[in-house]
Each structure stands twice: as C-alpha cells, then as structure tokens.
Amino acid sequence: MELICPAGTPAAYREAADAGADAIYCGFRNDTNARNFPGLNFSTPELVEAVAYGRARGVGTYVALNTFMRAGDEDLWYRAAGDAVAAGAEALIVADMALMAHVAERYPEQRLHVSVQASASNVDAINFLVSSFGARRLVLPRVLTIPEIAAIARNVNCELEVFAFGGLCVMAEGRCSLSSYVTGQSPNMHGVCSPASHVRYREDGEDMVSELAGFTINRFGPGEPAGYPTLCKGRFHIAEDDGYAFEDPVSLDVMNHIEALADAGVTALKIEGRQRGKAYVAEVVRRLKDALNSAPADRAQHVEGLRLLSEGQRTTTGAYEKKWR
Amino acid sequence: MNEQALRITMGPVPYLWEGTKWRDFYFGVADSPVVDAVTLGEVVCSKREHFIRPFLDEVIERLEAAGKEVALATLALVTLERERQLTRQVTQSERLVEANDLAALAMLAGRPHHIGPFVNVYNGPTAELLARQGARRICLGAELPAQSIARITAAAPAIDYELVAFGRLPLAISARCAHARAKGHTKDNCQFVCGEDPDGLDVDTLDEQAFLTINGVQTMSRHCQALIGDLDTLARIGITHIRLSPQDCDMLAVAGVFAGVRDGRLGGAEGTDMLRAIYPAAALSNGFIHGAPGMDWVAA
Numbered sequence: 001m002e003l004i005c006p007a008g009t010p011a012a013y014r015e016a017a018d019a020g021a022d023a024i025y026c027g028f029r030n031d032t033n034a035r036n037f038p039g040l041n042f043s044t045p046e047l048v049e050a051v052a053y054g055r056a057r058g059v060g061t062y063v064a065l066n067t068f069m070r071a072g073d074e075d076l077w078y079r080a081a082g083d084a085v086a087a088g089a090e091a092l093i094v095a096d097m098a099l100m101a102h103v104a105e106r107y108p109e110q111r112l113h114v115s116v117q118a119s120a121s122n123v124d125a126i127n128f129l130v131s132s133f134g135a136r137r138l139v140l141p142r143v144l145t146i147p148e149i150a151a152i153a154r155n156v157n158c159e160l161e162v163f164a165f166g167g168l169c170v171m172a173e174g175r176c177s178l179s180s181y182v183t184g185q186s187p188n189m190h191g192v193c194s195p196a197s198h199v200r201y202r203e204d205g206e207d208m209v210s211e212l213a214g215f216t217i218n219r220f221g222p223g224e225p226a227g228y229p230t231l232c233k234g235r236f237h238i239a240e241d242d243g244y245a246f247e248d249p250v251s252l253d254v255m256n257h258i259e260a261l262a263d264a265g266v267t268a269l270k271i272e273g274r275q276r277g278k279a280y281v282a283e284v285v286r287r288l289k290d291a292l293n294s295a296p297a298d299r300a301q302h303v304e305g306l307r308l309l310s311e312g313q314r315t316t317t318g319a320y321e322k323k324w325r
Numbered sequence: 326m327n328e329q330a331l332r333i334t335m336g337p338v339p340y341l342w343e344g345t346k347w348r349d350f351y352f353g354v355a356d357s358p359v360v361d362a363v364t365l366g367e368v369v370c371s372k373r374e375h376f377i378r379p380f381l382d383e384v385i386e387r388l389e390a391a392g393k394e395v396a397l398a399t400l401a402l403v404t405l406e407r408e409r410q411l412t413r414q415v416t417q418s419e420r421l422v423e424a425n426d427l428a429a430l431a432m433l434a435g436r437p438h439h440i441g442p443f444v445n446v447y448n449g450p451t452a453e454l455l456a457r458q459g460a461r462r463i464c465l466g467a468e469l470p471a472q473s474i475a476r477i478t479a480a481a482p483a484i485d486y487e488l489v490a491f492g493r494l495p496l497a498i499s500a501r502c503a504h505a506r507a508k509g510h511t512k513d514n515c516q517f518v519c520g521e522d523p524d525g526l527d528v529d530t531l532d533e534q535a536f537l538t539i540n541g542v543q544t545m546s547r548h549c550q551a552l553i554g555d556l557d558t559l560a561r562i563g564i565t566h567i568r569l570s571p572q573d574c575d576m577l578a579v580a581g582v583f584a585g586v587r588d589g590r591l592g593g594a595e596g597t598d599m600l601r602a603i604y605p606a607a608a609l610s611n612g613f614i615h616g617a618p619g620m621d622w623v624a625a
Contacts, residue, residue: 041382068447071476098450119445120427122403124412128431143404143500151406171497171544172402174445177468178496178537180545181619184612186468188445213618216530232497232544237529238537239507245528246503296606307497319500325512 001261002268003292004062005285008011008040008275010259013050015282016059019186020289025093025272026050034066034095034117035274036191041190046058046082051088060090066115068096078102085110093139094118095174095188100133114138117174117188126194126287130158137161139270141173142252145322146260162261164254165306166272168318170232170247178231183213194230195200201226222258253315254290255303329508329574330559331587332361333580334487336464336570337368337398339495340540341376342521343366348380350571355391357577359584362394362566364423364439364464366415368401369498370541371408373538385420396421399429401443402498402542423464423516433457433492443498447473447481456481463487467494468549470616471562478563485565490552491600492570493525493538493545493607494619512542524606526571535608546619548610551600553586554593554625555611574604593625 005021007013016024027033029041042050051061063084069077077099084092085107092110094100095117101114116139120126127278129135140149153160171178176193180186183198198213208220210229217229227233227249236245252272254261261269269292271284284306291302318324335354340348356362365384367374373593378381388395393609404425416422416432424430440463446452452463464487465474475613478486502512504519504526519526525545527536549572552559559567569579582599587590591599612621 052376068445069450071448071480074448074450095443096447096451097447098454101450102453118427121498122409122426122428124409124431125403125427128427128434148404170501171499175402175443176497177466177494177619178544180468180613181494181496185617186620188447189468215534215536216532219531235531237531237533238539239526241507242531245507246499246544247501286330322513323511 001258001266001292002287004268004287006166006271006274006276007050008037008230009278010042010046010050012276012281014053015278017054017057019282019285021059021285023090023268024050024054024146025062025064025270027064027066028080028081028083030076030079031070031191032067033064034115034187034191035064036067037196037275040047040275043174047084047089048087054282055088061094062091062113063087063089064093064115065099065312066093066117068101068117068188069185070189072126073096081107086245092135097129097133100129108134113176116141116220119174121150121173123170126152126158128243130156131198139163139265142169142319143172146257146264146320149266149316149320150264159267160265161268161270162254162266163252163272164261164269165284166251168247168250168252168272168316176232180214182231188269191241196230196274199229248314248316250314250316252318253303253306253319255288255299255306256316257317258292258299258322259296265277329565331556331564332566333359333579333583333587334566334568335360335576335580336360336363336489336492336568337365338494338571339369339543339545340374340523340525340573341370341517342522342523344376344380346523347377348384349510350576351384352387353577355387355393357580359580360393360569362396362439363388363397364396364568366398367426368398368441368443368517368622369543370502371400371405371411373517373519373541374411394421394440396423398441399425400427401425401441401495403428403499404500412438418588421461430458437461439455440464442495446477451478452477452481452484456484460484462566464489464566467496471558471614472616474564474614478488482563487566487568488552488559488564488614489550489570490556490559490567490583492550492568492572493547494550494613495543495545496537497544499542499544502542503544507539513622536592546610548620548622549604549607550611550613550619551597551609552614553583553596553600554613555592555614556583556587558614572604572607574606576601
C-alpha cells in the first residue's frame with residue numbers, strides 16, 4: 001500500500017520525501033486548503049520546487065484543494081487548481097463538486113482525488129463522483145468499519161485511501177459546523193477547526209482551564225497535561241456526568257490492521273498532520289514505512305515508539321472497529 | 326427570481342418521537358392554514374425508521390388531502406447496506422424526494438427533486454450543477470452567511486431556495502452515537518435511549534455554560550435558530566421557502582408567528598418575544614446569516 005504523508009512546510013516535505021513517503025500532500029497558503037493555519041503551507045514557487053524535489057526521488061505530490069469554494073470568490077479555487085496543475089502535481093484532492101467539475105472539464109488528464117471532506121461514505125455516492133467527474137481515487141470518511149470498507153471496495157471502480165494515523169475527526173468530515181457555531185470559522189468555509197485565535201488557557205485555583213471563544217472545553221487537574229481545546233474532544237457535563245461526551249483526547253492508529261486494510265482493497269494509507277513539525281513528520285513516516293515493509297509479527301516494535309508522539313499518548317482504531325460506535 | 330411571499334415549510338422531526346406523537350404532530354400540521362409544504366422522514370438514524378414507518382402513509386395522505394406539498398427526506402449519513410436500501414426505497418417513491426446524502430443525489434439525478442441541508446452547497450456553480458441534474462429546491466446548509474446565499478441564488482435563479490428559519494441547527498453527524506454513549510450504551514445496542522429526550526440531550530460545559538445538544542448520532546445547536554427578524558433579508562437574498570424544524574414545543578404557534586411577521590401583522594420584535602414564550606427551553610440565535618458565530622444573536 002502507498003503511504004501518503006503530510007507536509008505543512010517545504011522543510012517537512014523534504015523530510016517526508018527523504019524518510020520514504022510514497023506521496024506527499026500539501027496545500028496553498030490560503031483559504032483553498034483545510035489546514036489554513038498561520039505559518040503553514042506553500043506558495044506557488046514553493047510547490048513547484050517541492051514537486052521537483054519529490055519527482056527526483058520518485059515521490060508524488062498531491063495538492064489539497066479541500067475547502068468549499070466561497071460564493072463569488074470561486075476564482076481563488078480555480079486559480080489554485082490551475083497553479084497546481086501547472087506545477088506538475090500528480091493529483092488534486094478536491095471536496096467541492098463544482099471544483100471537481102471544473103478540474104474534470106479544464107484538465108481532463110489531471111488525476112483527481114475526492115477529498116474526505118466530500119463526505120462520500122457509500123458505493124452509490126462514490127460511483128456518482130467517479131462517473132460524474134472521473135475521480136480516480138477517493139479518501140474515505142472515518143465512519144466505516146474495515147468490513148464495510150471491503151464491501152465498498154468490491155463495488156467501486158476507483159482507488160480508496162484511508163486515514164491510518166494521526167488526528168481523528170469524530171464527526172463525519174465535511175459535515176461539521178461545530179467550529180463555526182462557536183467561533184464563526186469552520187473547516188468547510190475557512191479551512192480551520194477550533195482556531196487558535198479563539199483559544200485561551202486560564203488558571204482557576206489548581207486547575208488549568210482551556211477555552212474556545214469563552215466556552216470551557218476542558219479543565220485539567222494538577223499534573224494532568226493540558227491538551228488543545230478541539231471542541232469535539234472536550235470534557236462536558238452531560239446526563240448528570242462529567243466526561244468526554246464525543247471522544248477522548250486520542251489519536252488514530254490502525255497500523256495493527258494493515259493486512260485487513262490491504263485485504264479490504266485499500267490502495268493508500270494516509271497520515272494526518274500537516275500542522276505537525278518536520279521532526280514529527282519524519283519520525284512518523286520512517287517508522288510507518290518500516291512497519292509496512294516488515295513482517296506482521298515485527299510490526300509492533302516499529303509502531304510502539306510512535307504512540308508516545310500521539311496526542312494524549314493514547315490511540316484508538318476509531319470507526320474501523322465496530323465497538324467504537 | 327421568485328417574487329412570491331416566503332412560503333412556510335415544516336421540516337422533518339429530527340428527534341425520536343413515539344410513532345403516535347409523530348403522527349399526531351403532522352396531522353396538526355395538515356390542519357394548519359399557514360404551512361405550505363412539508364418535508365418528512367427519518368433523517369438522523371436508520372435505526373429509528375421503524376418508529377414512523379407504520380404511520381407514514383396515513384400522514385402523507387392527510388397532508389396531501391389538506392393541499393400541502395409533501396417531500397420525503399432521505400438519511401443524512403449513509404454507510405450500511407441497510408441504509409443504502411432505505412435510501413433507494415425512499416428515492417423510488419413517486420413523490421418529491423429531498424436528497425440529504427450524495428447516494429440519494431445519485432439515485433435522483435435526472436428527475437425533479439429537492440436538495441436537503443446535509444448536501445454541501447457553498448457556491449453558485451454547485452447550485453447550477455445540481456439544478457442541471459434536476460434539483461428544483463435547495464435547502465441550504467446552516468453556516469452560510471447572507472452574502473454567500475445571495476450569490477448562490479443569483480447564480481442559479483431558476484430554482485427555489487430554502488433555509489432553516491426556526492429550530493435547533495444540525496451541526497454535525499457521526500458514526501458514533503454520543504447519545505447512547507452518554508447513557509452507558511453503544512450504538513449497536515442503544516435501546517433507543519434517544520427517545521427519552523424528545524427535544525434532545527443538553528451538553529453543558531464544565532462551567533455550566535449551555536453549549537450543545539445531542540440527538541442520537543447528530544450534534545445540534547443548543548440555541549434555537551430564529552430568523553424571525555430577518556425575513557425581509559431572506560426574501561431579498563433569494564430565499565423562497567423558510568423551514569421550521571420541529572422542536573418539542575407548539576410548532577403550529579411558531580408557524581403562526583412566522584406567518585404573522587411575514588404578512589406584516591406582527592413586528593419582528595413582537596414575533597421574537599412570542600417565539601421566546603412559545604419555546605422557552607432554548608435561547609434564540611441568528612448569527613450564521615450575519616456572518617457571526619452561529620450561536621450569536623444579532624439584533625435587527
């Protein structure tokens with residue numbers, strides 16, 4: 001299986017390429033991509049350089065244009081698609097149907113991948129996007145078990161890519177307005193979730209409180225590590241109890257299920273984390289590549305150390321196993 | 326662009342209600358003189374569908390006999406084979422169908438249909454694309470600001486546009502059921518505990534701030550969207566239908582207030598006060614169309 005790695009910066013791109021990535025995904029420094037964070041992403045010349053660096057090492061570059069086009073400002077997305085094509089990107093990762101239509105019509109030779117943000121979670125939806133826009137690959141939302149993925153793979157004629165490691169959306173991707181309800185900024189429209197501009201940490205007695213737009217997302221006792229207040233991973237009061245109402249502060253790790261995913265017909269494994277530093281990216285890529293290349297029995301030792309790098313140091317297989325639901 | 330007065334539609338009940346309560350609710354809607362159209366069906370969770378199935382036909386008959394335009398809504402998130410089949414079943418109806426997932430869209434392409442708020446339409450070219458495939462009305466998603474709505478409706482002016490003008494807003498949907506989890510169950514063995522909360526389950530912050538509402542696999546706003554003071558704006562930006570999303574309150578009274586403000590018999594401020602009295606359980610919000618956080622209340 002292909003290992004798809006994140007790069008938030010040109011430096012992270014080079015590290016990921018050197019560490020053994022099969023392909024690297026990245027985005028432009030504007031609203032067209034879903035990791036629209038300060039200090040991240042690529043200018044057009046940086047992308048051109050990255051594509052060349054990757055190509056010299058047999059590494060493909062996928063450009064994420066995975067936000068929804070703002071009405072009236074569609075040209076920003078069309079220009080980004082044109083720039084990515086001109087830069088020689090191996091694939092464009094697109095969420096918005098009208099942008100898919102634009103790419104299919106203007107650049108029929110360009111390889112089109114459907115972003116996880118397009119929220120295609122079943123055979124009918126996937127076949128519709130493949131037949132309408134010529135999509136060659138689809139990134140599956142994190143709402144399916146491995147047997148469900150296998151059933152889909154048998155009935156679609158495109159490649160399937162799944163998230164294997166890193167941050168975990170609890171909600172179906174591309175269908176979440178929690179962040180804009182609280183902060184006015186959302187993944188679909190602005191490429192951000194629970195933006196740092198709205199985050200505040202404050203001390204309250206012995207506790208550290210993390211807030212988003214003035215709402216308490218979590219409260220940490222002495223010695224408890226204070227995590228980032230992503231709003232679906234907070235601790236709340238619900239049904240007379242305090243707890244993680246939606247999801248604990250865990251990250252996704254399905255490296256123990258590589259065979260099952262391969263048998264299910266998955267083409268590519270994706271690592272989340274364009275917002276991560278280059279050292280993290282390099283470490284994760286190297287270890288996952290080693291794990292992929294080793295016998296199942298030896299795999300655990302490659303992956304073990306990685307768990308320490310994970311958010312909250314705990315991991316989950318998420319929706320890939322039925323019990324998560 | 327349609328110059329007619331805003332038409333009032335009653336949306337699908339988002340919560341799990343007893344089948345008879347669900348039936349009686351729509352019987353009441355059939356008798357309402359101010360509701361023009363009704364979209365109904367289970368949108369949130371396929372496991373709930375059997376609660377309304379025994380009553381669906383008589384409800385539709387009653388609504389149509391009363392002259393209401395009826396559309397059937399499909400599920401918002403389709404993953405299981407059972408959910409695909411259910412979606413196929415609904416889309417094979419001779420009635421108008423509202424697509425809430427790309428699966429339904431695929432099944433409906435080429436014949437007249439509606440698009441529900443769970444299909445992402447953020448710009449004019451997407452609305453045009455959908456209109457070419459047979460969409461006749463699009464209920465836009467909650468988070469769009471007025472400026473985007475105006476640009477979308479201007480780009481594809483031949484079809485109708487709807488927006489949720491009243492009700493808690495659907496904000497997210499998950500494969501995992503937070504409602505079952507909160508009550509010590511998993512989704513697969515949920516025992517339909519979401520039925521215990523006919524107006525959703527409150528999520529407060531640890532500092533007792535009212536925050537969100539859980540409704541099965543769906544997460545909703547805690548505030549109730551109320552675009553009662555924004556009706557002129559909605560008409561100006563090309564909205565043709567206002568959707569009232571059922572809450573566990575006197576929805577016929579809510580419809581009456583919207584009709585009263587629309588027809589100039591009530592002022593916006595007066596209507597707002599009346600909505601607060603009819604549905605005291607939730608604070609009102611209208612932030613999204615003003616380009617603010619969705620939970621905000623922007624005074625007219």
